[in-house]
Amino acid sequence: MTAEATAGTVVRTQPQIKSELMKSRVAAAMWFLVPMLVALAIVAGWPLLRTIYFSLTNTSLNDLYGGDFVGFKNYLSWTTLKSGRTVFSGLLVDPAWWNAVGNTLRFAVISVTLETVIGMIVALVLNAEFKGRGIVRAAILIPWAIPTIVSAKMWSWMLNDQFGIINDLFLSLGIISQKVAWTATADTAMTAVLIVDIWKTTPFMALLILAGLQMVPKDVYEAAKIDGVHPVKVFFKVTLPLVRPAVMVAVIFRLLDAMRIFDLIYVLTPNSKATKTMSVISRENLFDFDKFAYGSAQSTLLFLMIAVMTGLYIWLGKVRFDGGDR
Amino acid sequence: MKMKSLMLGLLMSVSAVATVQAADLQIVLGDTGTGLQFLQGQVERYMAANPEDKVTIVPMPSSTSDQFGQYKLWLAAGNTDIDVYTTDVIWAPQLADHLTDLTEATKDIIGGYFPAIVESQTANGKLVALPSFTDAPALYYRKDLLEKYGKSVPKTWDELAATAKEIQDGERAAGNKDMWGFVWQGNAYEGLTCDALEWVKSSGGGQIVEPDGTISINNEKAAAAIDRAKGWVGTISPEGVLAYGEEESRGVWQLGNAVFMRNWPYAYGLGNGADSAVKDKFDVTTLPVGAEGDAPAATLGGWNLAVSKYSPDQDAAIRLVKFLSSPEEQKLRAIEQTNLPTLVATYDDPDVAAKAPIIPLWKDVFLNAVPRPSGPTGLKYNEVSSLFWSAVHDTLSGNGTGAENLELLEAKLTELKGDAW
Numbered sequence: 001m002t003a004e005a006t007a008g009t010v011v012r013t014q015p016q017i018k019s020e021l022m023k024s025r026v027a028a029a030m031w032f033l034v035p036m037l038v039a040l041a042i043v044a045g046w047p048l049l050r051t052i053y054f055s056l057t058n059t060s061l062n063d064l065y066g067g068d069f070v071g072f073k074n075y076l077s078w079t080t081l082k083s084g085r086t087v088f089s090g091l092l093v094d095p096a097w098w099n100a101v102g103n104t105l106r107f108a109v110i111s112v113t114l115e116t117v118i119g120m121i122v123a124l125v126l127n128a129e130f131k132g133r134g135i136v137r138a139a140i141l142i143p144w145a146i147p148t149i150v151s152a153k154m155w156s157w158m159l160n161d162q163f164g165i166i167n168d169l170f171l172s173l174g175i176i177s178q179k180v181a182w183t184a185t186a187d188t189a190m191t192a193v194l195i196v197d198i199w200k201t202t203p204f205m206a207l208l209i210l211a212g213l214q215m216v217p218k219d220v221y222e223a224a225k226i227d228g229v230h231p232v233k234v235f236f237k238v239t240l241p242l243v244r245p246a247v248m249v250a251v252i253f254r255l256l257d258a259m260r261i262f263d264l265i266y267v268l269t270p271n272s273k274a275t276k277t278m279s280v281i282s283r284e285n286l287f288d289f290d291k292f293a294y295g296s297a298q299s300t301l302l303f304l305m306i307a308v309m310t311g312l313y314i315w316l317g318k319v320r321f322d323g324g325d326r
Numbered sequence: 327m328k329m330k331s332l333m334l335g336l337l338m339s340v341s342a343v344a345t346v347q348a349a350d351l352q353i354v355l356g357d358t359g360t361g362l363q364f365l366q367g368q369v370e371r372y373m374a375a376n377p378e379d380k381v382t383i384v385p386m387p388s389s390t391s392d393q394f395g396q397y398k399l400w401l402a403a404g405n406t407d408i409d410v411y412t413t414d415v416i417w418a419p420q421l422a423d424h425l426t427d428l429t430e431a432t433k434d435i436i437g438g439y440f441p442a443i444v445e446s447q448t449a450n451g452k453l454v455a456l457p458s459f460t461d462a463p464a465l466y467y468r469k470d471l472l473e474k475y476g477k478s479v480p481k482t483w484d485e486l487a488a489t490a491k492e493i494q495d496g497e498r499a500a501g502n503k504d505m506w507g508f509v510w511q512g513n514a515y516e517g518l519t520c521d522a523l524e525w526v527k528s529s530g531g532g533q534i535v536e537p538d539g540t541i542s543i544n545n546e547k548a549a550a551a552i553d554r555a556k557g558w559v560g561t562i563s564p565e566g567v568l569a570y571g572e573e574e575s576r577g578v579w580q581l582g583n584a585v586f587m588r589n590w591p592y593a594y595g596l597g598n599g600a601d602s603a604v605k606d607k608f609d610v611t612t613l614p615v616g617a618e619g620d621a622p623a624a625t626l627g628g629w630n631l632a633v634s635k636y637s638p639d640q641d642a643a644i645r646l647v648k649f650l651s652s653p654e655e656q657k658l659r660a661i662e663q664t665n666l667p668t669l670v671a672t673y674d675d676p677d678v679a680a681k682a683p684i685i686p687l688w689k690d691v692f693l694n695a696v697p698r699p700s701g702p703t704g705l706k707y708n709e710v711s712s713l714f715w716s717a718v719h720d721t722l723s724g725n726g727t728g729a730e731n732l733e734l735l736e737a738k739l740t741e742l743k744g745d746a747w
Contacts, residue, residue, distance in 0.1 A: 061402045062423050062705070161566030162504070162578050179504075181566030184512075186723050270569045271391075271514040272719050287395040289709040290420075 048303065054296035061292040074297035091297050096281065104277040108258035111197045116251055118198065119205025126206065127213045144203040152267035155196045159183050186274035193265055193275060205250055212246025248317050252310065259306050278302045349379040349642040353410040356386030356393040358572050359592045364663050372649050379642050389571060390414050391515045401634065409637035410646055413455050415446055415628040416700035416707060422449035426633040429453045431644045438669050446697065447630050454632055456651045457668035459659055461627030462695045464610040466579065466587040483554060483614045486586060490562040493585045507562030509575040510588040512722060517571055518715040519698065520625035521588060525551040527623035527696050529616025534714055535699035539747050544736035549728035551616060552721050559722055568722055580604060588613065590627060594684050595664035610684065612691050626695035660685050666692060703747045713738050
C-alpha cells in the first residue's frame, strides 16, 4: 500500500517537475513575445480592423468619423428597376477592379516565376567555389538594397523614350530601329515593370536559395560523383529536392510582396488600365476620389485574397517554416 | 532591435515637439521648372521682413494629381505640421472644409484681384485661398523653323499637324533624327484632362460637364477632336507622349527637338534661359481651333495659397500668404518666372511690360480661358477628371475609338452623377 503510494507519487512527480519547468519557460517566452505582439496589434491589427470597418460604412475622407454603417453595400448591392430588371453595383461587379486583379495576378505569377528561375541560376553560380566569391555575393545584393522608389525613378529615366540610355544603347547596337516608348505604350508597359522588378528582387531570391544550397551535405554530391551520375540529373534528383523547402519559403515571401505591388507601377508607368494593380486602384479610390469606403473595401478584398492564397500555398505545398520538409 | 527603434522613435518625436515654436511655418510646394528656387528667394525676403518667423519649404512632386492625394490625406488627418498649402485652381471646393476662411483677413486687398479668379477660390461663400498666379497654356512655336519652311503660324489643329509633319520630315532628312512636330501632355493624369478639354472645347464639343451640370461630352465633335489627337501619336508626336507630363514635353522642346509645344507660361522664361537650345528662336500664340469660326480654348490653371485650418500659427500663416501674393512679389514672379499675375494692375506695370513683354501679350490667351468642370461637379471632380482622362488615354493608345470611349464615359458619368452632382 505504502510502497504503491510512494511509487505512484514518484511516477506522478516526474512529469509534474517537467511541466512546471515547461510552464515557467512558456511563461517567460510569453513575456518576451508580449512587446512584439503589442507592437503588431498596434501597427498591423488595429489598422486592418479599421479598414475592414470602414469598408462597411459610407465614410468620406473629408469626415472620417461621420460615416454610417451600410453593411456590404460597397461590395455588392442591387436595385430592381420598374421594368423588373435587376441592376447590380459594387466592388464585386466592378470591371475596373477585376481588371486590376488580373493585372496583379499576371504580374505576380510572371515575376515570381522568372525570379525563382533566375535566382536559382545565380545561387548555383554563387554556390561554386571561386576567388572573390564574398565580394560578388555582396555586390549582387545592391539592387535589393536600393529603395524601390529610387530604383523605379532611376529606371524611368533609363527607359525614357527621348533621353533614356536604354533606347540609346539599343539604337547604337542596332537592336531597335527607332526610339521605343517603353513605359508609355500599353504593350510594353507591363514588360518594363516586370524587367525592373526582376532586376530588383532576383538577388533576394538568389540569397534565400543560396542559404538552402549551403545546407545540402557535401557527401551526397560526392556519392553521386562516384556513381558517375550526370550533373543535370544530380540537379533534379539531389539538389532540387533538398533545397525545395528553402525555395518554397522564398517563393511565398515574394508572392506576398508581388500581390501588393504599388510603388514601382505608380512611379514607372502612366496611370492606365494596362498596369493598374489592386493597390494602385485602392489608393486612388481612398485618397484621390471621394470614395474612402469603397477604397477600404478594395483593400479588405486584397487582404482576403492574399490570406487565402497564402493559406492554399502553405497547405498544398506542405511548406514548413522551420526549414524542414514534411 | 524593435525596442531600440521604438526608443529612437520616441526620442525623435519628443525632440520634434520641443523644436516647434510660435511662428515656425511649413509651406508645401510642388512646382515645375525653377519654381522651387523662386519660392526659396521669396521666403528669404519674407524672413528678412519678419525676422520672428521661420519658414521651411516642403517640396512635393510636380504632378498635381500626386500632390492632391497627399494633401487630402494630411488634411483629413488634421496634420498640424503644414501651415500653408499651394493649391491648384480646381481644388477649392474639394478642400474647402479643411482650409481657413481668408475673407476677413484679405478684405482690404481682395478688390485688386481678378474677380473671376477670386470667384473660383470661393466655396460656400468662404474664400479658401488667395490667388498667387494664374495660368493659361499657349502654343509654343519655333519661329526660325516656320520661317525656314515658309510657313505661317497655324490657326487650326489640322494646319498645325500638316506644318508639323512637313517641318519634322524636312529636319529629319537634314540630319536631325530626333526631331518631332508637336509635344504635349499625354500621361494619364490631370494634365491630359487640360489638354483634351482644349481639343474638345476648341472644336465646339463643349466642356465635359457644362456649368449647369449637364453631361455634354458624348458628341460627334468631341469624338472627332480626340480621334484627331490620336492621329498625332506616332506621327508628329513621339509615342512616349502618352507618358509625358509638362516637364517631359519641355525637355524635348528645350533641346530643340520639337516644332510645336503646348505648355503653360512657365516654359517661356525657361526656354529663353542661357542653357536653352531654343533661346530667342520661339514665340507663343493662342492654341489652334478645330475649324475656322471656332473659338480657341485654353484651360484655366493657376495656383493659390491656402492656410490649413489645423495650423497652430494662423496669424503668421496668413501673413506669409499675403506677402507671397503681394503686388511686389507678383511683379517679381511675372518678370522672373513668367507666371501670370492675378492682380489686374500688374499687367499694366511698365517694368513688367519692359522686362517680360510676354505677360501683357498673354492677356489674349487668358481671355480665352475655359474652366475645368470643378465648379459644377464639386467633390466628385477628381473622379470625373479621372474618368475623362482615362477615356482619352484609352483612345490615344488605340484602345477603342473616340466615339466608343466617349459613349462609355457618358454612361459612367451619368452613374457617378446620380440624382445631382
